[in-house]
Every structure is written in C-alpha cells, then in structure tokens.
Amino acid sequence: MELSIRNVRKEFDRFPALDDVSLDIRSGELIALLGPSGSGKTTLLRLIAGLEFLTSGAILFGDDDASRKSVQERNVGFVFQHYALFRHMTVADNIGFGLKVRPAASRPSSAEIRRRAVELLDLVQLSGLANRYPSQLSGGQRQRVALARALAIEPRVLLLDEPFGALDAQVRRELRRWLREIHDTTGHTTVFVTHDQEEALELADRVVVMSQGQIEQVGTADEVYDSPVSPFVYGFIGDSSALPVRAEYGQLWLADRALGFSESALADGPATLYFRPHDIELTDGCGGCIAGVVVASRRVAGTRRLEIEVGGDRHRVEIELPAGHTAGIGSRVAFRPKRWKAFAGRQEGDTPAPQTEPEPGPALEPLRQPFGAREIMLATGT
Amino acid sequence: MARFRFRQPSIVPGFGLTFGFTVFYLSLIVLIPIAGLFIKTFELDWASFQRIVTGPRFLAALRLSFGASLLAALFNVVVGVLIAWVLVRYRFFARKLLDAIIDLPFALPTAVAGIALTSLYVPSGWIGQLFSPYGITIAYTPVGIWIALVFIGLPFVVRTVQPVLEDFNREVEEAAATLGAPRRTTILRVVAPPLIPAVLTGFSLAFARAVGEYGSVIFIAGNIPRQTEILPLLIVFRLEEREYAAAAAIAAVMLSVSFLILLTINLIQVWSDRRFGNG
C-alpha cells in the first residue's frame, strides 16, 4: 500500500505542530520518522493512523483519500509506545481482539481467531505464551505481542510509535534486527517514529528527518549522513563540528584568511562551515587549512578527540584523531576536512546574522552529540 | 470547518452523550433544587430575613453549631495527625485492623452512631456513669454534641495526612539529622510544613461535615432551645411549623458557609500544588 501525505497541517490550540508536510511512501517500504522531541514526528504518525484529525491537507492510502475516515475505517496496525496492551486479557485475547470486535458477518469463528493468534505468536517468536497476561511478560515480549496484535487485523500499513523507546539497549538492538525480518517477511508498508538516529539509520529504507513541524530531509542512511541538506540535519545526524566563517569572492574566509575552500553557491556574507570531526586530515603547513591550538585532549574508545581553538575569535572545534596521536595541549595543529559543507548565516542557518562583520560571541554552534549522549546512557545502563 | 470548538478534538467517541447526560443529571438532581432554595429565600423581604437571622434562637443555634464544630475539628486535627503518624511510622500488632476501622464513621449510619453514643454517655451508660459521681453530665449538653462531632469527623484528618506522610522521603529527615538538627527541630521545621495543606484540608472537611451533621447529634444533644439546639435541627422545626421561607433562609446561610469552605479547600489545594509540588 502506497501512502501519500499532501500538504498536511496540524494545529493544536492554534500552534502548528505540523506545517505543510508532504511525503510519499512507496509500497512495502520501511520508513523512519526521525527528529528531536517536539519535531512533530509522532503527530504525523497519529495523523496517518487517524488518531488525530488534520487541520488541512490530505492523506492518501493508495488512491483512496483517507483524510476524513475514522481510525476504524483506515485499517492500520498501530503499535503504541507503551504497548497499550489490555492487561485484563491474555496474550491470545489481546492478539485476537481486533478480529473479535468485527461485525458478526465478517467475524472469524473463535477457533479461527485463536488459530490466527497462535500463528502470529509463532511469527513474533513467542510460541507457548498464549495464556499469559501482559503483566507476566518482559518489556521486549510485550512489544512483540503489541506488534502481533497490530498485524492480526491484516492492516494496510503498519505504524509504530517509538517502538523500542521503553526498552533497554540490549533488547532494543535485538528487536531492531527482528523487526526488519518481520517487515521483510510480511511486506507491510511500515512507518516508525524514533528519536534514536542509530535505530533509524540501521533499520529504515529511507529516513525522514523532521524538525519543528517540518521535514528537513528525506533520504537513505547514506544520503542523510553524507549529504545533509541543512545545518539541522548536519548537527542532528552524527557528530559534527561547526565553524563560523565568511563567504566572499567565491571563497570561505576565517577572519582575514582564505581557507582554500571555493564556494560559489553562497551569497557573500556570514556562513557556517560544517564537517565531521573524524573526516579530516592533518596537514603540515597551512596553505588552505584550519589551524589552531589544542586546548583539550580526550581519549574516547578507539580515538582521541582534540578540542582546538581556531583563529582570532578563538572558536572551538572538535576533531578526531587516531588514539596514538600525541598532540599535547598547547601545541599547534593544522587540518583540513576531507568533506565539508557551508551554509549561509550563523548557527543553524535559518536566521542569517544581520551584521556583516563576524562578531565575537557564541558563534560556535554548541555541539550536539546524540551518539555521545547515547553512549553515556549505555554506560550507566539506562 | 472554522467553527467554534468547545472541546479539543478526540477520536474517542461518546462525548456528546456522556457530557449531555452528566450536565442534565447534575442539573436535575443538584443544581436546580439548590437554586430553588435560594429563590425561596428571596420570597422573604429584607426585614423578615433580618429578623430570622438575628433572632436569639437562631443565633444560639449558630453559635453552638459553629463553636462545637470548630472545637471538634480542632480536636480531630490533633488526634488525626497523631493517628496518621502512628499508623504510618510504627509497626505494631493490629495496626492494619486499626487502620481499617478508622473509616467506621463513614460507613456507620449516623442514626446508629447517634443512639450508640447517647446510650454510652447518659448518666447510667458505660462511660456516663464514670462521670456522674462527680456531677458531670455529658449527654444532653454541648459536650455530648462535641463528642458526636468528634466521632463523625475523626477520619478526615487521618485520611488526608496519611498519604502525605507515606510519601514523605525519609532521606530528608536523615539529611536534617546530618546537618545537626535535633529530632524535635527536624519534626517542627522539616516534617511538619509539608503536612500543613493536608491538615488544613482535613480540618475544613471535618468542620464542614460537623456543621451540617444531623443524625448522630440529635439523639445526644437533648435539643433544648437556645442551649443544645443545632442549626440543622432548627431547620427541621421550621419545616414542621410550615415556615418554609424561614427554613430556606437558615439553609441558605448554611449553604453559603459550605460553599465558602469548599472554596477554601480548593484554594488550599491550588496553593499546596504550587508550594509543595503536585503529589
């Protein structure tokens, strides 16, 4: 089933949670909606399901305009973040619920419902737990039951809201692989919401990066990582370093020195240079490079992270070197990014700085490091 | 589709039906009858209203009802905090049984409580006979009324303070101890302040209940005009004399006080949520 989302807008109390969002999803595709909290990703998922009503726009299931249809009529499989299992029903009754509540004419016999439930339990690898209650299951098992329940109604699309959000890291990784297998077996068009970029990049055919109610970029894992189209995507996906520069005469300038990066697409004015900290090469001299003084050096797993103060405005950027590198604090280092991208304006580029001179101040984008943050979570076992 | 929306849209069905029924039933059973009472009061001209609410019998009943209720509620605060403290902090034989029996005044019909208390406190009763040799009578005096009001108000303070005390983080007390505070200081300065909203709420509930109480009081009160006659009883007398407007006027005064108390409780709740956080 193809899904088409056309110019969708959703307001809560006049506040737009989604603003003019359009997206086409191919049949059988596995799509991740990725973004920070408040980006509108869950709202979009709930709109597709029919759990919320559109303010304007349209949602099409194939050629069928589903915008005004109720959640029951849309026939979607929705897996809730906290599972929403019916705790007074057994696992089998939970899975069979969607069949049991059908009108008498299309309702399978109770034996048939039972048979379907057992079959689905096999599919989600929980054979033999049919008569357990949700409270007797682990978090990962509940998630599997929730998925089986959603699949039982033979949905046109499968929608998952932060499916692994409440699970610990080990289980999450296992279930990720398993969800991919289930998707490949059943062939459902699947959309899932996550704030975990690793999950999105690893699992999805295409990733939809969202921010502040809008889609920033849609693409494969390679595309969004290697060619981010906006400062937001650059900052949100993977580690990145940012340096305020100026674009002039088709060149990027740091203070009064040309960096040797030609950039003709940008209009003259303040700009921000983005690059991956690990994707750099050290240079000896500095003709067309970035040079600075090492102010901090930290060993992180297999690499060494250096914080470098660059130029007269003393902006700090981070680079990654092999662990064996011996650059000491206070030593001078010169490097050039192998791959980089410059965006007009300062910070995230959405508001070009009004002043023409590169002012000192908090010009350096505070580094967003979702990967690093997650590693800390892993270490403390949350 | 730009029409005014009363509620935020939701996919859960049944709002019209349930909201409509709720408002209809609430109006029919509660709001219209209460409004009717106030309308009835307005049938009185100002002079008659004034005569009713300044009459000596009314004033005596007012003083008795509010005075006895106040004293009973204050006693319930002291005893209630004590009981809540003991039930939450200490483990002893039959603790669970005592905890369960606290709610007896809620479950026991007031008339049953009334005759039981009366028969205990009359001069020949189990407890009354302990006092009668000293010339002290309890039943048919304001003291008897006070006892009945203590009985029916006992659970309120216990049940409002208990959950707060249960949630109280013992580490806070330990922190106070590590900072050098003596035990008494810790209790007064660390434990007591967060309990204040719960105590005030419990006090207000017990007081409101006591002011309106009828069944458990009339048996033990003796109902002597201007001495042991409570406000609700005065309403009953007016009603039996077919002085409907007068009954309504007294009831209106009582209802207004009830609303004030209800408002106070809500304000305490708002203040407490802001001051001590929710829950």
Place this chain on the structure above:
Amino acid sequence: MADVSFDANIAAPAVQSSTDESAPVRIALIALTVFVLALFLVVPLVSIFVQALAMGIGPALSTFRDPEAISAILLTLLVAAIAVPCNLLFGIAAAWAIAKYRFPGRAFLVTLIDLPFSVSPVVAGLVYVLLLGPFTPIGAWLLEDYGVRIIFAVPGVVLATIFVTFPFIARELIPLMQDQGTGDEEAALSLGASGWQTFRHVTLPNVKWALLYGVLLCNARAMGEFGAVAVISGKLRGETVTMPLQIELYYQEFRALAQVSAFSMAAVLAGLALVTLAIKTWLEWRYADQLAATRAGH
C-alpha cells in the same frame, strides 16, 4: 521495609536510628492512639451489639417479626436498589466525559459533582421539599393532575438518597480514568472496535474494581442515610420509614423492648457497615493499583 527497620531496633536497642523516636515515646504514642480509637470507635460499636442482646437473643430477633420493621427493611433495600444504579450510570458517564476529553470548565464540573458532600443532609432534604412539596406549583400540579405524591412519599425518599450519594461513584472513577488516559481506548479503536465495544471490552474491565469500590460506599450511605430522608419522608410508619428512621422511632418509645428493637436494627446496619469496611479494606489491599490513587475522606 519499615518492618525490617523496626526489627532492627528491637535487636539493637542501643543504636537508635536518627529518624525514629525513642522506644518509650513510640510506645506512648501507640498507646494513646489505641486508647483514642478504642474510646471513640470500638466502644460505641461494641455497645450496639451488647444492647441489642441486652434481653437475650429472642427479643432481639423478635424485632424482625414486627411488620413496621419488615416494611422499613424492604423500603431501605428498594431505595438503595434505585439510587445506586442511577448514580452508577451517572458516575460512568461523568467520568467518561471528564477523563477522556479536554474542555474548558472540567475542574469546575468536578467541584459541582462534589457539591452534595458539603451540603447538610437536612438541607438536601429541604431543597426537594421546597421544590416539589404539595404546597409548591410543581408539587400541586403532580398531585392534582396525576395523583403523584413525591414529598412525604417513597419517590421523595429515593430522590433525597440519590442526592446525598450523588458523588460517590463519579469521584472514584474520575481520577482513575484520568490516570489511565486514552491509550487503551486508542489501541482498541485502531484495531477496529466501535465506541461501545471499546467501552465494554477495554474501559470497563480497567475500572471494574474502582467501580465496585464506589458502589460499595454509595450503597452503605444509601442504606444508612438519616437526615435527608427524615426531612422528606414525613415518617409515615410502615410507608416511608427506612431502617435508620425506624431506629429513631423505636428509640423514642421508652419501653425496654423498643430499646432492644432499636439496637437490634442498629446492629444490622452496623453489621452492614463492618462488611462494607471489610470488603473495602480487601479491595484496597488486593487491587490498590486499580483504584484511584487520590482518596481523601467521605
């Protein structure tokens, strides 16, 4: 956990925890609590049964052969059988409307629902007398055109009982259903269930113990209500007299046997109260997680 710390104190009395009172203080406080509860609650309760049996079991039982007593018992059962289901229906509807949706004035609506708790029972009876009594336009119209008498008759007793037990079930369900949110309902709807099926198969099972709890308290109050019913019933013997009113009538006769009858009937209601407390305690113990967390008084 607290049990453990107490045991530790017994085992090593020399080491006193910094956040516990000394043993003598503790014992004194416990003793005081037991004394107060015994004096105010246990002694009155015991005295009811003792006085019911003051002349032996025979006279106590003979109470329930009195036609007036039988009529009072039947009326009490009838009144509860009407009032409780009415308030049950209301409680479910109100909780659904208030807990499952967001609209302005929700908090105010909850306050209005709690209103009958802060109204004196006598006033509760009075408002109906003033609205529907035979001397009022509505009362006269009903009486003359339809021969329907509400005040000083059974319908009035039912109305007054509904009023005083009005909030019990609603206030039990509202906080619980608010806590539970709409997640389960959304799941059921997304699986194709209709509104009624969702309510029947998902919402109702989620709140059934809280519902039972509310019904229990509502019923206890319905059967025991005195003030409101006293005002509205006219106390017509054998007609509009409920059990609590019959207790008063017996008690006011100064025959010794009537006293026994008063206390025998009181003992039945006290027994009902004890059963109510027992089931209530059991529900709180067994299904604490499925009852509303906020429970202050009433």
